[in-house]
Amino acid sequence: MALEITYAEVTFKNESKSSGINSDSAAAPKEKTTPHESNHSFSKLLCTSLLIFLLLSAISFFTAFIKQVWSCCPKNWKPFSSNCYFISTESRSWNESEQNCSALEAHLMVINSKEKQDFITSQLRKQYAYYVGLSDLQGNSQWQWVDQTPYNKNVTFWHSGEPSNVEEHCVMLNIRSQRWGWNDVHCDGKQMWICEMMKIYL
Template sequence: MMVQEGQPQGRERPVRWSHVKIWSVAVISITFLSTCFIVSCVEKVWGCCPSTWKSFGSSCYFISDEEHFWSKSEQNCVRMGAHLVVLNTKAEQDFLVQQLNESLSYFLGLSDPQGNDSWQWIDQTPYTENVRLWHQGEPNFSAEECASIVFWSPRGWGWNDVFCDSKRNSICEMKKVYLS
């Protein structure tokens, strides 16, 4: 008896392409998931921000839509586990201003409590080592001991010294929560 090529002989079963496809998909999926798991275990870095906060770099930002004095704005940030924003780079400011309303002014975490041009960031970041993005001619009045970011046409966004007891919006900042 002659056996035709491609016919099963004895107990051999024919190869079904549907089984090959299923096993191929399973192997590829397991490989992909394993790779993702290994990468996440090695990096141990999944940074998260609260849902209403904006994410940039290693920080999360909350843009308040309520006006308060500088000290009350800081208290509100602290209550949320944050502080008034500390701007470290122009890129950070460029990101934030895209989220801001050009008709409003926002408190920064920058103040000059003695009014002697000794500006300090709320988180103790050295003022002299940080970016300084004051509007031209600012700061200009020693009684204005807090800083805000404000849009002035045609100059754009920049910092302005303001009275701490003026009511303004604010920006809070917290470090991202990292899950491992």
């Protein structure tokens, strides 16, 4: 009889342990894997977002770097903003000056801001006058820039009293009373000139 009781107890205990292990083992993986999977997804999303951010930052940096560092002007041309300027050392008529600029894949200078006016006049020699790309070749007082930039009456640098002659259809930069300004002149007069072109980007 004692053997039967012992067997029954052993059997009961084994069944109890077995069922306890099964229920625990079924529940345990669920409790342990869910947070693990969630953390893994979050880490993956974070890494992906970080990589995209770094890639976009790198593209922006290299674009800015190329534009700033790898732009240049031809030899003897002066850089300013996004353009290059060539100041002649010989004199020609206005038409010849524009033809010379065209041969250099440029055009006579367009001045449409105070910054450009101040920059270029700081480079010029006071004893000379220089053709720029403004003219009234039609003779109807309609001033036009050679590159079709609109003529803005609010951004001009005429000397006092200029333009002064309806027979003078071209414009030059010269100095009066220690001040650089624009003066209308006859187009066949011989003056120095200034060419303008876009910077070269490599």
